[in-house]
Amino acid sequence: MLKTVQIGDKEVLFKSSGAIPHIYRRRFGRDIFIDMDQLQKNIKAQKGGAVLPPESLEMFECLAYCFAKHADPSVPEEIEDWLSQFEILDIYNILPELIDMWKTENKTTSSLKKKGGQ
Numbered sequence: 296m297l298k299t300v301q302i303g304d305k306e307v308l309f310k311s312s313g314a315i316p317h318i319y320r321r322r323f324g325r326d327i328f329i330d331m332d333q334l335q336k337n338i339k340a341q342k343g344g345a346v347l348p349p350e351s352l353e354m355f356e357c358l359a360y361c362f363a364k365h366a367d368p369s370v371p372e373e374i375e376d377w378l379s380q381f382e383i384l385d386i387y388n389i390l391p392e393l394i395d396m397w398k399t400e401n402k403t404t405s406s407l408k409k410k411g412g413q
Contacts, residue, residue: 296399298392310366356378
């Protein structure tokens with residue numbers, strides 16, 4: 296799935312596919328499923344008044360970078376070089392787009408094989 300998101304004065308193309316967990320693990324040595332779950336929990340807690348932990352911002356930056364690099368191979372090899380092109384990377388505007396792409400890409404398409412406790 297491809298999606299263009301406006302970040303400041305730039306349009307950034309993001310791509311989600313089955314390759315994202317591998318790209319994320321290879322680049323950052325972390326499990327995207329665990330990080331995405333933790334990030335969503337931290338965002339929900341923050342809406343209740345909790346402070347967003349710094350590691351959530353780092354996870355978000357890593358996720359956004361992987362989605363962007365997957366969509367556009369010309370994205371710089373270093374995350375710092377990619378991040379430096381933005382005045383601000385607004386987690387509250389961009390993360391919902393990435394989560395939507397992630398959920399759409401990871402919907403279960405198979406049906407249950409066993410029925411009635413067999």
